[in-house]
Amino acid sequence: MAEELNQGYVDHLSSMDRPMAGSSLTNDPEQPFPFEKAPEYTNVRQACEHIFETIIEEETYIPLMQAIADGYPLMDVTQAILFKGFSEGKWNPDLFVLLAEPTAYMLMALAERADIDFVINRGEEEDDEEEEELFGIKYDEDKLKKLKEAKAQAKIPKGAFPIELVEKLEKLEMPPIAQEESLLSKPASPEEVEEEEEEEQPPPSLMAPPT
Numbered sequence: 001m002a003e004e005l006n007q008g009y010v011d012h013l014s015s016m017d018r019p020m021a022g023s024s025l026t027n028d029p030e031q032p033f034p035f036e037k038a039p040e041y042t043n044v045r046q047a048c049e050h051i052f053e054t055i056i057e058e059e060t061y062i063p064l065m066q067a068i069a070d071g072y073p074l075m076d077v078t079q080a081i082l083f084k085g086f087s088e089g090k091w092n093p094d095l096f097v098l099l100a101e102p103t104a105y106m107l108m109a110l111a112e113r114a115d116i117d118f119v120i121n122r123g124e125e126e127d128d129e130e131e132e133e134l135f136g137i138k139y140d141e142d143k144l145k146k147l148k149e150a151k152a153q154a155k156i157p158k159g160a161f162p163i164e165l166v167e168k169l170e171k172l173e174m175p176p177i178a179q180e181e182s183l184l185s186k187p188a189s190p191e192e193v194e195e196e197e198e199e200e201q202p203p204p205s206l207m208a209p210p211t
Contacts, residue, residue, distance in 0.1 A: 039089060039090060039091045040090050040091070041091050041095065042091075042095065043095075044095070044099060045162050047090065047091055047095060048102050048103075050085075051085070051102075051103055052165045054081075055081065055107070056172060061110070061174060061175075062177065064077060064110075065110065065111065065114050065116060065177045068107065068118045069111075069118075069177055071119065073118075073120060073122050074104055074111070074118055074119065074121070074147075075104060075120060075122075076121075076122070077107060078100055078103045078104045078107060079100075081103060082096050082099055100143075101143050102160060102162075104147055105150070105157075106161055108150065108151065108156060109169055112154065112156075113169075114177045116177060120147050121144065
C-alpha cells in the first residue's frame with residue numbers, strides 16, 4: 001500500500017486513462033481479470049466495513065496516514081484505495097463512486113484522531129475551482145463542499161458512514177504518526193531559531209566547575 005501512494009501512482013489514478021474500447025475482448029475468457037467477474041461487494045454498508053477493517057490494519061494505516069500528513073489530498077488517497085479494491089474485484093464502477101464519500105469521511109476521522117492537518121483536494125489551499133474526478137466521473141460539488149465544511153467545523157456529520165463503524169472508531173487506539181515539517185512551510189526567523197537553540201541546550205551539569 002505504501003508504494004501505491006507515490007506521486008506517480010496518485011497522478012496516474014487522477015488521470016484515470018482508460019483502455020481502448022474493445023481491448024477487454026482480447027483477454028482470455030477462461031482467465032478473466034478480477035474486475036471482469038461479479039464484484040465481491042454489492043452494497044455500500046458491506047463495502048464500507050471491508051474498507052474500514054482494511055485501513056485500520058497497522059501495515060495499511062501507517063503509510064496511509066503518513067501520506068496524508070505529507071500533503072497528499074484526501075480525495076487522491078480515497079481514489080487510490082477504491083481503485084485498488086476495484087482492480088481486485090471488490091466492487092464495480094458504480095459502487096466505486098458511491099463509496100467515495102464514506103471512505104473520505106473515514107480517512108478524515110482517522111486523520112483528525114491522529115492530529116493530522118490534511119487537505120481535501122488538489123488546489124484547495126489556492127482556492128482552485130478545478131473539478132474533482134473519480135473514476136473518470138466528475139465528483140458531486142455539493143458533497144465536496146460538505147467535506148470541506150466538515151473539515152472546517154472539525155465534525156464528521158451523522159450518517160457519513162455506518163454507525164457501527166463510528167462506534168469502532170471511537171474505541172480505536174492507533175499508533176502515532178510522525179509528521180515532518182513541510183518544505184513549503186514558512187522559514188523560522190533568526191529570533192525563533194535562537195529561542196529553539198536555547199531550549200534545546202541541556203541544563204548545566206552539577207559536576208561542572210563553578211564559573
